[in-house]
Amino acid sequence: MxxxxxxxxxxxxxxxxxxxxxxxxxxxxxxxxxxxxxxxxxxxxxxxxxxxxxxxxxxxxxxxxxxxxxxxxxxxxxxxxxxxxxxxxxxxxxxxxxxxxxxxxxxxxxxxxxxxxxxxxxxxxxxxxxxxxxxxxxxxxxxxxxxxxxxxxxxxxxxxxxxxxxxxxxxxxxxxxxxxxxxxxxxxxxxxxxxxxxxxxxxxxxxxxxxxxxxxxSGERQNRKSKSVRNFYKHLFDIKGGGNLRDFTRFTLKNCPRPYIPYYLVNGYARRILGYVLK
Missing domain, CATH: 3.90.550.10 (Spore Coat Polysaccharide Biosynthesis Protein SpsA; Chain A)
Incomplete structure (x- = not known):
């Protein structure tokens, strides 16, 4: 079962x-x-x-x-x-x-x-x-x-x-x-x-x-529908933010092969910050 x-x-x-x-x-x-x-x-x-x-x-x-x-x-x-x-x-x-x-x-x-x-x-x-x-x-x-x-x-x-x-x-x-x-x-x-x-x-x-x-x-899609400074902050830092930088950093440090971590982090930060504004 x-x-x-x-x-x-x-x-x-x-x-x-x-x-x-x-x-x-x-x-x-x-x-x-x-x-x-x-x-x-x-x-x-x-x-x-x-x-x-x-x-x-x-x-x-x-x-x-x-x-x-x-x-x-x-x-x-x-x-x-x-x-x-x-x-x-x-x-x-x-x-x-x-x-x-x-x-x-x-x-x-x-x-x-x-x-x-x-x-x-x-x-x-x-x-x-x-x-x-x-x-x-x-x-x-x-x-x-x-x-x-x-x-x-x-x-x-x-x-x-x-x-x-x-x-x-x-x-x-x-x-x-x-x-x-x-x-x-x-x-x-x-x-x-x-x-x-x-x-x-x-x-x-x-x-x-x-x-x-x-x-x-989804909560993240709803957040993107009504863009504002407050929702941008939630996107990056709220526990339910789809682009949460803390979660992304922890995921990277835990799962990404060590040689690729710096580039993966920098690229990922840019995608999450710019992606909210551009999409």
């Missing part, structure tokens, strides 16, 4: 639709753990009333993404979970999502496997894994390189986000949980997958397991 950990804070309409999409799936062999970090919009009541099968853990509003996920993971591991999936609430899964997830577990039982993301509104593929080049500070987006007839099955990548991320128990036993001390909200998923890769675990994106996401609803 896959234990699915979903961190939430308000936005109960997204949580409802996410859980309904799982309920409609062709594979029912899963257990959902929702970590509600202090929601004030009635999320807890909705979960109790509409999804009694879901186990709910509670935070006080100070956990953010990483500590919330870790709370759910610890609980799942204590329950004996062999496979855990992290899933955000602002997405929906295709009916055969879990069926196609289970299909590849016997093929790569120790691998960390992500999912193909499609835009929920257009149903067009939006994200299919990344391959990072630290030396040149560039990221290759695999989806842009693969012809249509090759966009299926497993494809090797070098980093993955936490949306629909399947993680075997043995990975946690080897590398530990997500690094909530250094990366309380963003970047923890990329850091975790790099750490797993360094310890010999393969990373794949499963193009048969499809998620439907709402990219324009």
């Amino acid at each position: 896959i234990y699915i950990v979903i961190p939430v804070f308000n936005r109960k309409h997204y949580t409802r639709e996410c859980l309904l999409s799982l309920r409609k799936g062709t594979n029912k062999d899963y257990k959902v753990i929702v970590v509600d970090d202090g929601s004030t919009d009635g999320t807890a009541d909705m979960l109790r009333r509409e999804f009694p099968e879901v186990e709910v853990l509670f935070g006080n509003g100070s956990l953010f993404w990483t500590a919330s996920v870790n709370l759910g993971i610890r609980h799942a591991l204590q329950a004996g979970a062999q496979y855990i999936m992290t899933l955000n609430n602002d997405l929906e899964v295709a009916p055969d999502f879990l069926e196609n997830t289970y299909k590849f577990i016997p093929v790569k039982p120790s691998a960390v496997i992500g999912a193909l993301e499609l835009d929920a509104l257009t149903r067009e593929p939006a994200f299919g894994g990344e391959i990072i080049d630290f030396k040149r500070n560039k990221v290759r987006y695999l989806l842009q390189e693969l012809p249509k007839d090759k966009q299926k099955g497993l494809h090797r990548v070098s980093q993955l986000p936490g949306r629909g991320l399947l993680i075997p128990r043995t990975v946690f036993e080897t590398v530990g949980l997500f690094d909530q001390d250094n990366f309380p909200h963003y970047v923890a998923d990329y850091d975790f997958t790099h750490t797993a890769l360094r310890h010999g675990f393969e990373l794949y994106c499963n193009y048969d397991a499809k998620l439907y996401t709402y990219p324009e609803e």
Whole structure:
């Protein structure tokens, strides 16, 4: 059984639709753990009333993404979970999502496997894994390189986000949980997958397991829509800032090969500062 950990804070309409999409799936062999970090919009009541099968853990509003996920993971591991999936609430899964997830577990039982993301509104593929080049500070987006007839099955990548991320128990036993001390909200998923890769675990994106996401609803996208000095500061320094310089620095020092760190940092700082203004 896959234990699915979903961190939430308000936005109960997204949580409802996410859980309904799982309920409609062709594979029912899963257990959902929702970590509600202090929601004030009635999320807890909705979960109790509409999804009694879901186990709910509670935070006080100070956990953010990483500590919330870790709370759910610890609980799942204590329950004996062999496979855990992290899933955000602002997405929906295709009916055969879990069926196609289970299909590849016997093929790569120790691998960390992500999912193909499609835009929920257009149903067009939006994200299919990344391959990072630290030396040149560039990221290759695999989806842009693969012809249509090759966009299926497993494809090797070098980093993955936490949306629909399947993680075997043995990975946690080897590398530990997500690094909530250094990366309380963003970047923890990329850091975790790099750490797993360094310890010999393969990373794949499963193009048969499809998620439907709402990219324009992310906090960072909303921040960019209304540009101001205040939002620029939040972009660079807020715990939920997509260009957070502290998180980027810590990620670089921890994961970038030492010879490339100076250039990677300088280039990355420029991208985050200028990118907010120009995009």
